[in-house]
Amino acid sequence: AQKVTQAxxxxxxxxxxxxxxxxVYETRDTTYYLFWYKQPPSGELVFLIRRNSFxxxxxxxxxxxxxxxxxxxxxxxxxxxxxxxxxxxxxxxLSETNYGGATNKLIFGTGTLLAVQP
Amino acid sequence: ExxxxxxxxxxxxxxxxxxxxxxxxxxxHNAMYWYKQSAKKPLELxxxxxxxxxxxxxSVPSRFSPECPNSSHLxxxxxxxxxxDSALYLCASSQDLGSGGSTDTQYFGPGTRLTVL
Numbered sequence: 001a002q003k004v005t006q007a008x009x010x011x012x013x014x015x016x017x018x019x020x021x022x023x024v025y026e027t028r029d030t031t032y033y034l035f036w037y038k039q040p041p042s043g044e045l046v047f048l049i050r051r052n053s054f055x056x057x058x059x060x061x062x063x064x065x066x067x068x069x070x071x072x073x074x075x076x077x078x079x080x081x082x083x084x085x086x087x088x089x090x091x092x093x094l095s096e097t098n099y100g101g102a103t104n105k106l107i108f109g110t111g112t113l114l115a116v117q118p
Numbered sequence: 119e120x121x122x123x124x125x126x127x128x129x130x131x132x133x134x135x136x137x138x139x140x141x142x143x144x145x146x147h148n149a150m151y152w153y154k155q156s157a158k159k160p161l162e163l164x165x166x167x168x169x170x171x172x173x174x175x176x177s178v179p180s181r182f183s184p185e186c187p188n189s190s191h192l193x194x195x196x197x198x199x200x201x202x203d204s205a206l207y208l209c210a211s212s213q214d215l216g217s218g219g220s221t222d223t224q225y226f227g228p229g230t231r232l233t234v235l
Contacts, residue, residue: 016170
């Protein structure tokens, strides 16, 4: 069965610290997609990144970086030099391959609440 | 308006009321979704529509009734709800459902915070 585990329920850091949010997933499929979303207090889930299972290259986007390791089934998210505006709940999600007739389901983790203190 | 919008943003209703949640996407997408987000629980997929056809009903009680009149609009009709239905209801859309080994990114609206008294 598919599962996404975000073991860190809450993390508190001081501004300018680096912080890594962990995501471990389980799937039997060989082709799948992983996502990170940010949910600020306003409620909207903001899409951050999508990665397919064949692309293990790490990605960097400004202060954000992602480390995908199939060997450990992990897709961790690092924020460098955190800022107060980074305070939000971050969700990792997994989607299995669609072979026609499927429904593009996302399996979400329970989220990590990141609080960045000034 | 851009992206995915939802109205109302907040709703308080009694258990005997009937209300509707509205979602509109301005992205030209063909698939739309309803999710329920309760405290301390993962997001739960409720319904999926593709080209106005319902393709997923994830064991949702009949007191929740979705409607998709066109690919840009999605409604969730509510009646005789229970207090445990209080949650954030999120709408999302994607280009399609994905096919041939791909999956399409879902873009979310801001949600409707529902409180059932």
